[in-house]
Amino acid sequence: MEKQIQKRTLATRAKLVAAAEAIVSEGGFDALRVEEVVSRAGVAKGTFFAHFRDKDALMERLIGARLDCILDALSEVPAPVTVGTMVDEMLPMLHFMVSERYVFDLILRYSGAALTDDIGPIGMCIARHETVVMGWLNAEGVRRDVPLKILAEGIQAFVFQTLGLHFCALHTDVPIQSRLRSYLEPWLLARS
Amino acid sequence: MEKQIQKRTLATRAKLVAAAEAIVSEGGFDALRVEEVVSRAGVAKGTFFAHFRDKDALMERLIGARLDCILDALSEVPAPVTVGTMVDEMLPMLHFMVSERYVFDLILRYSGAALTDDIGPIGMCIARHETVVMGWLNAEGVRRDVPLKILAEGIQAFVFQTLGLHFCALHTDVPIQSRLRSYLEPWLLARS
DNA sequence: TCAAATAATTGACCGTGGTCATTATTTGAT
DNA sequence: ATCAAATAATGACCACGGTCAATTATTTGA
Numbered sequence: 001m002e003k004q005i006q007k008r009t010l011a012t013r014a015k016l017v018a019a020a021e022a023i024v025s026e027g028g029f030d031a032l033r034v035e036e037v038v039s040r041a042g043v044a045k046g047t048f049f050a051h052f053r054d055k056d057a058l059m060e061r062l063i064g065a066r067l068d069c070i071l072d073a074l075s076e077v078p079a080p081v082t083v084g085t086m087v088d089e090m091l092p093m094l095h096f097m098v099s100e101r102y103v104f105d106l107i108l109r110y111s112g113a114a115l116t117d118d119i120g121p122i123g124m125c126i127a128r129h130e131t132v133v134m135g136w137l138n139a140e141g142v143r144r145d146v147p148l149k150i151l152a153e154g155i156q157a158f159v160f161q162t163l164g165l166h167f168c169a170l171h172t173d174v175p176i177q178s179r180l181r182s183y184l185e186p187w188l189l190a191r192s
Numbered sequence: 193m194e195k196q197i198q199k200r201t202l203a204t205r206a207k208l209v210a211a212a213e214a215i216v217s218e219g220g221f222d223a224l225r226v227e228e229v230v231s232r233a234g235v236a237k238g239t240f241f242a243h244f245r246d247k248d249a250l251m252e253r254l255i256g257a258r259l260d261c262i263l264d265a266l267s268e269v270p271a272p273v274t275v276g277t278m279v280d281e282m283l284p285m286l287h288f289m290v291s292e293r294y295v296f297d298l299i300l301r302y303s304g305a306a307l308t309d310d311i312g313p314i315g316m317c318i319a320r321h322e323t324v325v326m327g328w329l330n331a332e333g334v335r336r337d338v339p340l341k342i343l344a345e346g347i348q349a350f351v352f353q354t355l356g357l358h359f360c361a362l363h364t365d366v367p368i369q370s371r372l373r374s375y376l377e378p379w380l381l382a383r384s
Numbered sequence: 385t386c387a388a389a390t391a392a393t394t395g396a397c398c399g400t401g402g403t404c405a406t407t408a409t410t411t412g413a414t
Numbered sequence: 415a416t417c418a419a420a421t422a423a424t425g426a427c428c429a430c431g432g433t434c435a436a437t438t439a440t441t442t443g444a
Contacts, residue, residue, distance in 0.1 A: 112356040146378040157353035164304040186338040236424040
């Protein structure tokens with residue numbers, strides 16, 4: 001049991017992913033159809049499901065890859081000193097998350113790890129984001145009476161709340177940044 | 193344009209809802225199939241979609257009805273004086289929300305009102321819950337430096353965060369109550 | 385070198401949500 | 415009572431994700 005997977009397997013998977021990425025770049029994640037992925041990749045439909053558990057597994061992979069890029073940039077950035085700059089630095093990620101309703105729903109569904117015990121790409125990204133954010137919380141002015149882990153989880157809760165309301169027509173007048181700040185300032189800042 | 197809808201319409205809709213409720217009571221929300229609803233109701237498939245925009249619209253109605261019952265009870269209850277009792281009083285709603293993964297996902301997706309400008313049954317329930325919770329926040333010990341509205345929205349954010357993590361296998365060891373309390377106490381309580 | 389074992393691929397088929405042109409029923413005006 | 419317009423119901427049909435027994439390709443070992 002040394003090299004179980006043949007290189008044909010990798011080639012096929014690469015073709016599938018490449019086809020999928022092409023479709024997404026043309027029409028967005030929402031426009032992806034399994035049938036079109038396989039036809040572009042030149043394989044049969046069954047092959048797709050031999051490589052991905054279901055369509056969502058592919059979407060998770062594609063979206064996870066994008067998130068990872070954004071997180072790469074995020075972890076290079078200097079730790080923000082104010083809530084305002086913290087929000088600003090998270091903005092690229094937030095904008096990607098709301099770029100399509102479909103994307104947001106999928107991230108939401110898989111952010112708390114998949115239904116089973118195996119954690120998927122999106123769950124990994126959320127965990128990574130939590131780690132990055134936790135590293136920011138040793139700043140001056142941030143409350144100390146709550147574990148950092150709770151604080152970081154709270155930030156994510158407010159991110160999802162903010163983005164969820166962003167899709168609500170009644171609330172789109174308030175920009176993402178200021179809404180998120182109105183949550184994070186009372187959550188993070190130490191009071192008198 | 194006096195009485196546009198004929199009573200036949202109401203009768204058909206009632207039959208559909210009754211059939212749907214029967215199916216749900218037998219096998220849960222996840223087990224509902226449109227085909228079975230229409231066959232039990234004795235109507236054609238197309239009729240279903242003349243009464244409900246899509247399957248989700250029916251699910252929203254059924255789940256919204258349940259939530260409304262729970263909210264009826266909730267709004268009768270005395271305002272809690274501690275975060276612990278607040279969580280306890282919300283517990284029936286929380287348990288319903290996590291009774292099925294399907295139910296949680298649907299509530300999450302429609303809690304921020306539907307995609308369009310029309311607010312659906314679940315969105316109404318969330319708004320109602322927000323109102324009830326806001327009424328609780330005039331208690332001793334609750335912070336005053338943040339608008340009640342923000343405070344209430346934050347509670348909802350933490351509820352969703354808690355329930356989301358509840359489905360994550362890695363986190364099921366922590367019970368809902370204590371997890372939610374660990375968010376709400378730092379969020380709500382005034383500090384020294 | 386080749387046969388057995390293992391792995392990858394195929395595509396016909398299915399389940400289920402959703403559509404729409406056609407048909408049936410109700411209503412209101414005469 | 416009659417009939418035309420408005421409203422409701424029908425069911426064949428489609429889209430699309432997902433399955434699986436059969437087939438083909440690859441690896442292994444003697």
